[in-house]
Amino acid sequence: RQTLMEIIEDRHGKRSTIMASQLPIEAWHQTIGEQTIADAILDRLVHTAHRINIKGESMRKKLRNKS
Numbered sequence: 001r002q003t004l005m006e007i008i009e010d011r012h013g014k015r016s017t018i019m020a021s022q023l024p025i026e027a028w029h030q031t032i033g034e035q036t037i038a039d040a041i042l043d044r045l046v047h048t049a050h051r052i053n054i055k056g057e058s059m060r061k062k063l064r065n066k067s
Helices: 002-011 025-032 035-047 059-066
Strands: none
């Protein structure tokens, strides 16, 4: 938690940060565990984010079925 917070804090407003997750943003508070740190991390990440939600069947599954 603290390490992620430090990385996000250091980069916020200075550099781009790319995050990839299969966990929906709505579940991050519970996963991070500490409400205050979760709020701070999500505030910095989501505030100016360009979110790309990919839906559909897994490409790995599609490619595996073709073989």
